[in-house]
Amino acid sequence: xxxxxxxxxxxxxxxxxxxxxxxxxxxxxxxxxxxxxxxxxxxxxxxxxxxxxxxxxxxxxxxxxxxxxxxxxxxxxxxxxxxxxxxxxxxxxxxxxxxxxxxxxxxxxxxxxxxxxxxxxxxxxxxxxxxxxxxxxxxxxxxxxxxxxxxxxxxxxxxxxxxxxxxxxxxxx
Numbered sequence: 763x764x765x766x767x768x769x770x771x772x773x774x775x776x777x778x779x780x781x782x783x784x785x786x787x788x789x790x791x792x793x794x795x796x797x798x799x800x801x802x803x804x805x806x807x808x809x810x811x812x813x814x815x816x817x818x819x820x821x822x823x824x825x826x827x828x829x830x831x832x833x834x835x836x837x838x839x840x841x842x843x844x845x846x847x848x849x850x851x852x853x854x855x856x857x858x859x860x861x862x863x864x865x866x867x868x869x870x871x872x873x874x875x876x877x878x879x880x881x882x883x884x885x886x887x888x889x890x891x892x893x894x895x896x897x898x899x900x901x902x903x904x905x906x907x908x909x910x911x912x913x914x915x916x917x918x919x920x921x922x923x924x925x926x927x928x929x930x931x932x933x934x935x
Contacts, residue, residue: 772845772858777866779853788919790848793890793911797843803836848893848907850920852927855895857904867903869895871924879913893917 778784810829817825838861846859856868874897881891891913895904910916 769841769861770844772847772864774847774849774858777849777856777858778851782853784851784853786849786851787923788850788916790850790907790910790916792843792846793888793909795888795890796909797840800836800839800843803832803839807832807836848910850916850923852923855904855920857907865903869897869904871927873897874920874924877917877920879917881913885913 774786774789778786807829810825810832814822814825814829842859842861845861846857848857849855854868854870855874856866858864858866874895876896878894878896879891880894885891890909890911893907893910893913893916895907897904
């Protein structure tokens, strides 16, 4: 159980500045659509495993090996997407991602100049969008956050946090 938790939980809370009063406003996981391709890969792998006993013995290794390669790739993609988290706090936004090594990109609320919410047609139908952050820095690890569920509500929550912090206009309580 400890190994499963260590592999699947990015442990967001350890990155909080608790002594400074930082709290999580929203923790954003990817929209369910990012799991559609891995599910199709698993279905293809299962189909190959069903066909495996009926293939000529000299060639049977190929569908068997291909099925396990598809299962491994699908598992890796699911794990990578599950561990990719975008977090909005009362002080900053940050993103934690990575499976074997973990990457952390942070942007204080004061550095956010503009947030563009891109909702492609299929994203509008399925309820997801992409965030594009513009900041005072030229390069940052938080520029593109893709496949965000309920993007309008999440954009409003970021705007509320920025407004309440007093960074844009008068402070609202």
